Amino acid sequence: MQSSRISDLPEEDRPREKLAKWGPAALSNAELIAIFLRVGVAGQSAIDIAQELLTSHGNLRALGRSPLKEIAKQHGIGPAKAAQIAAAFELGLRSAKEEINNASIATPEEIYNLMRPIVDHQNYEKLFLLLADARLKHMRTIELSHGTINETLCHPRDVLHHVILHQAWGFILVHNHPSGDPSPSQADKQMTQQVHAAAELLQVRCIDHLIIGSPSAQRDAYFSFREHGLIH
Known part of the structure; x- marks a missing residue:
């Protein structure tokens, strides 16, 4: 049976390790979101949940427009992880304003x-x-x-x-x-x-x-x- 935990992946496939070695551009959207989620749930890794989140919303742009409560309803997310995702989008927005x-x-x-x-x-x-x-x-x-x-x-x-x-x-x-x-x-x-x-x-x-x-x-x-x- 294949493990659903990121920690059980080969080190070179783990999002945080990939980011440290190759930089954020080397990660997929799901892998970047998984870093904010940190852990998954039974049967699903953080990457699985992140990919499911992107698939259900269509793309990053649509996800960024979604209300916090809607994101929190997604299986494996909840209010705390939804807040982390919303914070990530807000940081990107503020960075764009500074530029x-x-x-x-x-x-x-x-x-x-x-x-x-x-x-x-x-x-x-x-x-x-x-x-x-x-x-x-x-x-x-x-x-x-x-x-x-x-x-x-x-x-x-x-x-x-x-x-x-x-x-x-x-x-x-x-x-x-x-x-x-x-x-x-x-x-x-x-x-x-x-x-x-x-x-x-x-x-x-x-x-x-x-x-x-x-x-x-x-x-x-x-x-x-x-x-x-x-x-x-």
């Missing part, structure tokens, strides 16, 4: 690469304001609103208050579409036009508004209002 300090945000692709890790695991629309200096370097990120599954609202004064307060040269709006389709809604277009017009009155630069979705063969990963000629 954008003073980063270049001159192009839609740069903005997308910086912001995707921050919005990737969100079940609801969130609207972020990125403040930029005259060299198009990131100064500060502010979360402006947290909306419903398919709508987030913002008034131009909410944007421009922060731009003036922090003496930014310009700004970028970024929000996510949890559906995965980054195409702008009519409300997205109307809000962008209002913010852009207000920015022109105050002589600050509305650089872009980026909507982040999910990449696929059928659609782009993001929509840039500037690339599509909707703001100038």
